[in-house]
Amino acid sequence: GNSVTQMEGPVTLSEEAFLTINCTYTATGYPSLFWYVQYPGEGLQLLLKATKADDKGSNKGFEATYRKETTSFHLEKGSVQVSDSAVYFCALSGLTGGGNKLTFGTGTQLKVEL
Amino acid sequence: DVKVTQSSRYLVKRTGEKVFLECVQDMDHENMFWYRQDPGLGLRLIYFSYDVKMKEKGDIPEGYSVSREKKERFSLILESASTNQTSMYLCASSPPLSPIYGYTFGSGTRLTVV
Numbered sequence: 088g089n090s091v092t093q094m095e096g097p098v099t100l101s102e103e104a105f106l107t108i109n110c111t112y113t114a115t116g117y118p119s120l121f122w123y124v125q126y127p128g129e130g131l132q133l134l135l136k137a138t139k140a141d142d143k144g145s146n147k148g149f150e151a152t153y154r155k156e157t158t159s160f161h162l163e164k165g166s167v168q169v170s171d172s173a174v175y176f177c178a179l180s181g182l183t184g185g186g187n188k189l190t191f192g193t194g195t196q197l198k199v200e201l
Numbered sequence: 202d203v204k205v206t207q208s209s210r211y212l213v214k215r216t217g218e219k220v221f222l223e224c225v226q227d228m229d230h231e232n233m234f235w236y237r238q239d240p241g242l243g244l245r246l247i248y249f250s251y252d253v254k255m256k257e258k259g260d261i262p263e264g265y266s267v268s269r270e271k272k273e274r275f276s277l278i279l280e281s282a283s284t285n286q287t288s289m290y291l292c293a294s295s296p297p298l299s300p301i302y303g304y305t306f307g308s309g310t311r312l313t314v315v
Binding site: 119121123128129130131132133136138176178180188189191192193194 | 207242243244246301304305306308309
């Protein structure tokens with residue numbers, strides 16, 4: 088079945104540092120890939136997505152590239168801010184097997200300090 | 202602004218009570234979902250629905266039931282609340298082609314069973 092593996096957190100960075108959160112997946116068919124962000128006390132918000140291989144999703148300075156050859160969708164940001172502190176979830180949705188349900192990773196907590 | 206609204210942000214209930222968690226979406230989405238979120242376990246799918254009066258079990262349906270009498274409303278029911286159902290509950294909705302569009306989440310209901 089489909090699965091998503093994320094790096095464990097928490098990840099603690101200083102403001103303006105470079106961020107990478109690793110995400111790899113296992114899926115049948117041709118999944119779409121997503122990053123969601125959850126700020127403290129809130130629900131999940133869609134951060135960015137990519138629907139086919141080699142697509143790059145980007146939003147608010149974050150970006151991720153759909154790499155079919157390495158089955159990865161790593162999240163990156165060049166310069167993090169304190170306001171980026173949140174939990175980040177990688178997810179996939181395939182057109183086969185899983186129907187139209189999303190499969191989520193366990194989430195990676197990011198803490199950004201001054 | 203389109204949204205998914207969960208009726209309560211915080212709820213405290215006693216063991217054995219019947220608990221109703223309500224979710225309403227204003228996007229005319231066909232698909233609706235209930236997840237629970239626990240530290241270290243990520244998001245786990247409880248139930249989902251592709252249409253009115255239709256429901257399917259997710260990964261952890263035991264102890265829960267759902268109701269979808271109208272397209273915009275999806276209710277999660279804890280038949281007899283237990284302390285191990287203390288959790289954050291998240292409702293989400295999506296159009297039929299969620300492999301492309303992803304989900305829209307509510308802000309969550311933090312339920313404590315005492």
